[in-house]
Amino acid sequence: MQAIQAKIKTFLSKFFGNHDLQPDEDIFSLGFVNSMFAMQLVLFVEQEFQIAVENEDLEFENFRTINSIANLVERKTAVLAQ
Template identity: 35%
Template sequence: MTEDAREQIRRFVAEHANGVLADDDEELFGTGLVNSLFAVQLIMWIERRFGVHADGADLDFANFATIAAIDSFVRRKREGTTSPAGETGGRV
């Protein structure tokens, strides 16, 4: 994805995090920047904005934990590939 796409993701997150602009690798949920209820809004926005669909197997916090992880998730979905092998995390 382009840097512009990461900036779009960053701005959307900031809108729900009192204007805080997260770094690429900053934990969004683990640090309390956003809460777990935001996950549903985030997924819906990602689907609409980037034209991808998050199915049941995609609903893993690891896919949405950081700006970089979201960027990677969207790229994989656009390429038609699945989550990286061995990646495990909590369900959204």
């Protein structure tokens, strides 16, 4: 889980400048997220972790924090492993 979180934080840090983003910090409430960034985030998650983000996965709760994105990745990769 920590490796997943680290990759997500590294990606997000490119967009958040000097802000030290915390694992449970709401990226939407910080005001950095627009629809274009949201699309980039989904593409990053799909490509980096080799998963498909389905329509039912496209909820704010799945992408609100580093931890929630990591949890989504873990759920999706657990399904693939079965």
